[in-house]
Amino acid sequence: MIRPGSKKFVATRWQKWLVPLVLVFVAMAVTFFNSAEYTSRNTSASQFVTDLYNAFFGRPPDAPGLDFWLSQLNGGFSRGALLNTFLFSNEYQTRMQGLFGAEAVSRAEIAMVIDYYRGLLGRLPEDAGFNSWVSQFRTAQCAGSAAVTAKASEISASFIATTEYASKNQAFLAGQRDPAYVADLYNAFMKRGGDLNGFLFWVNEITTGSRTRENVRLQFVAAPEFQGRVAAVIAQGCLP
DSSP: OOOTTSHHHHHHHHGGGTOOHHHHHHHHHHHHHTSHHHHTTOOOHHHHHHHHIIIIISSOOOHHHHHHHHHHHHTTOOHHHHHHHHHTOHHHHHHHHHHHOSOOOOOHHHHHHHHHIIIIISSOOOHHHHHHHHHHHHHHHHHOHHHHHHHHHHHHHHHHTSHHHHHHHHTSOHHHHHHHHHHHHIIIIISSOOOHHHHHHHHHHHHTTSSOHHHHHHHHHHSHHHHHHHHHHHHTOOOO
16 A cells, blocks of 8 residues: 555656656645644744754754744744745755655646645645646647746636635734735745745735735736746747
């Protein structure tokens, strides 16, 4: 029997899409740290950081590292944003490469759909939904660069408009919802946690009413960092 959560189970489940296993474990980690069981523990900031070190680096935090991340949390960095920072850190990526070695690389449109599921819904996709979104990207790839650029924005907006995303965001306390939204944008679009000043800037834009959530999403879509990923989807070309 293949045990759920084992390396063999994960590889068997996702190998048909050539999804790098590190992305699977990223999604699993987000699910765990956002679970009712974990959040009900009401961990202190220090314990939360310690849990991140143990989970992702396989070691307890060093004193300077612990102090630094506590200062970031005290400065307004959300726990979700800090989780993303650990997930996409060089130390964690290196650790995963040590466990799994070199992995097959998925096509760029597959990776982008996976990132929308991971970053916005906090989970891996179901077959039907995944196939539908990838199909839409591939139709756009055959229609040209403008169609792909528009589709990348349109699909991300569709994810955010779902009742699933609304329920996920509403599960946070009122004051944590906008920071959670910004953390999700960094995760899905940039695949990183964001720097403290940038993170606080976007949260402040929403909380003060200077920009709507939708406007902030469009700013992330238009960012050169994300457009570089869109260019990779365009470069994959039209499948025969």
